[in-house]
Amino acid sequence: MNHNMSLNMLLSMVISALVIFSGRPVTGGRILLAGLQIPSHLLELQEIGQALARLGHSVYLSIDNNFPEREKLLKPGIRALTFYGMDTTFPQFWSKEASHALMDFILGKVRRNLKVTLRFATQDCTNMMLDEEFMSKVRALKFDLILYDGFSLCPCNAILPYHLSVPGVTVTTTLMGWDARVPVNPAMTPTMLLRHSDRMTFSQRLINTAVYLIASVYRISDYNTSLLQRFAPEVNSWTELQQHTSVLYIVLHDHLLEWPEPQMPNVIRTPGITTRPVGELPRQLRDLMEAATDGVIILSFGSVTGQLPAEIVNKFLDAFSQVTQTVIFKFGGGPTKPPSSVPRNVHLLPWLPQNDLLGHPNTVLFITHCGNNGQYESLYHGVPMIGFPLFGDQHHNAFRMVQHGYGVDMNILTFTVDELVNNIHKVFDEKSFKIAIQKASNIVKSRPMTAQDTAAYWVEHVLKHGGEHLRTGAMDMPLYQFLMLDILLFVLLLSFLSGYILKTILAVVCRKCLKRQTKQKQQ
Template sequence: MLLSLFISSVVFLRGHLVTSERILLAGVHVPSHLQQLQEVGEALDKRGHSVYIVIDEDFPNREKLVKPGITAVTFHSTDIHFPRYWSETATHGLMSMILGKEAQSVILSMQMGMQDCSNMMQDDVFMSKVTALKFDLLIFDGFFYCPCNVILASRLSIPAVFVSCSFLGWNARVSINPAVTPLVIFDYSDRMTFLQRLVNIVVYVGSTVYKVNEHNTTLLQKFAPGATSWTELQQQTTVLYIITRDHLLEWPEPQMPNVIRIPGVTTRPAGELPRQLKELMDAASDGAIVLSFGGTVSAQFPTEVISKFFNAFSQLKQTVIFKMNGTYVTMPINIPRNVHLLSWLPQNDLLGHPNTVLFITHCGNNGQYESLYHGVPMIGFPLFAEQSHNAFRMVDHGYGLRMNILKFAADELVNNIHKVLNEKSFKMATQKASDILKSQPMTAQDTAAYWVDHVLKHGSEHLQTGAMDMSLYQFFMLDILLFVLVVSFLSGYVLKTIFTVVCRKCLRKQTKQKQL
């Protein structure tokens, strides 16, 4: 009896379910993408589910990346035609693109993502393992450049949950109005000019009709022959869409019950810092500035860029924590005394320290929400992808200032730091956003886990709109418009014919009367 009581108490305290489901996570092999998937997975683990994550066995430091409570299922890469996202070749290419030395290749980025999926699906040992585990649900990264992870759901005949910071609403048949909802590739707000609305609508329609991310259809035909495109496969298998951004950084927009927004999925109350870092932060009586450009760019910035940062920071009294995890051509000789270089940062915990006064960021979605959650203003240096849009929305909402990594001067950075720290509007705006985020009834992680539980228990039919069964022309009401135009034309033609006949008869009658 005591044992039963103890077990019941543990189940109650941890929020475990009566039944445990097996859930598989699959995403793009980029640390920030894998992190947000695992945040959802960690919350599901606390609810008693068994959570696994797909990861390349060659992924660097994968043992440290995988969170406690989540089991890694590895696949082996045998066929590599394109560099992998974490490879030195890919990193050098990305930095060259950032520095303007070569054009960005969207196609290459998509091919790199598809390469992971191809290796995963062609690894017979891996596929036998995930088949034998009999998963109940797949949670996949819906990243635009790499839509192929959903193929596992089709192959395993299980439903899927879409998780991403980017979302083309019409693909999920959400009635988005492009006149007030900008795409993340543009520096537009919800108050667009005529030309901006025209461009946004044209690209929105074009992106929906013409699928620019439809690469490696051979992989699709081989492992999911029932679908003609990756978008169609997503629509067939996805039961829930989880989006990691909302109106606090974007702008309000309509959504359906099967679209759940969880802003700040990587945010949480600040945890205990490592001893040396805690001592450093506690001693920062004039405040601390955190600088991080994320995990994708292994910061191979040229010496002149690093020198400008050091020059600016040497003029400040604040302590600067600078994440520098890359290989540099030549490190500047003189590192300012107030600058501390670290290869890894507990970013959320640092931003939550009471002495942190500013976050200098590349404008990744997760980092921006972490900064808002802790009420820390920002200076953004967008580097690639949707980060330009993210920097624009940050400025538009009054959370910080934007700068150009190629053109900034040290004095300009110093002036902007003083402006953000001294003008109260930035702190007030971020503190208000922090209060709103913290006032939510559930955390982002728990909200995601609740809705995943919901569809596991109740299915998703009651959450989905009938528009999912419509073709695009029906969804856009083009058939209705065509019908109205045809009816209007025919009605006009009939009325014109009747009017002509009547007029002719009247004219004939008048002519006869005159002749008499």
């Protein structure tokens, strides 16, 4: 009996495996990840890349030879394709010079020229495309698909799949729906450039609509078109290039942190791409977390933390000295020297396994700069937040966090020690924060597939079936047709003409009536 059951189970497993893998090609595809050379952006791509590698695909990551600690950044199962800096006019985005300039901008010490900033941000794309040895290797590998960073400030990585005539998949947190020809309604979907929710007043809806129109006509990225002119001179803008190149848009947020919006078949949402169940912590951290009977506060501002001025760091330390919780403070990697005096409950560490720390049951609060990945990791593990947005979309991210009831936001330049202490107690004392984010956490964890597996599924879908069936005719429409401006103009002209004709007819009829009445009176 047991023998028969074992045979039946084995037969069932074999049949299941055949069903699962029957549609998959015998040999995997060859996929290149091309992203902005910033750790958080490269990690997003690699999370999808690892899921694809587990499915048997060969995955490569384009990475600058001088990228700091590149061995630590590179995920298992992903091979590096190195390019070398060919143009040193501007420093790379991850360089110390760029970090200093960014912090000066955050602190209000400089007001950087927009064109300089954009040239600054696209330096790594320039280096990649101008490295002939790198491009020769890419051509020789004959990639089936390129997963590229669609960051709105510099979507220059789209030039690579276009130049190689390879299908491209955009990975982005900053999708402006109209660019992907998604019929977003500005009356209910706020742009990420504003601090608006989906319940706007008349003036907010008016401003939101105006921003949508202006941002769609005057694209920020189109100020920097040198690569476009060199490698795709027949294309007019970066937005047009992406519409030609991208067969799929993978968007790394959804309504649990943003607000509901319509979706087309070629737009796939995979929020929380860096989230995962808790892994085992290093022994030192594990012992520290388990000993924290009053709870643990995690503070991390990503790679910017080491750039914070000493006076701001000291304000954080003064506030933490007034709470009973253990504080793990990511600190290092910048010019700011470690403070001479650190409270006993505070531990300064140069690197944190952020997702695993947030998932520990003793973690009670996350103090963050409101990066998209960190916010979703906090949401996934049900940890309330205090946000200190620094630049870019982080101000919008802080606003959405507050609106959804997941935490409070503060100003990094003006906050006081007392304000921070009060807000820490507020998040602990008001249970609504924990209840709201725990509910969102339960919703995320109830989904049938992880964000990584969802993204990998749809990339495989495109590899096997192509992406033409996902495209809509709107992708080939100019903006004025997509927004029906020509139809609205036609209706307005028709209404004006009809009104004019009606007015003319009435005037003629009235004149005739008056003439008849006058004639009758004269008789």
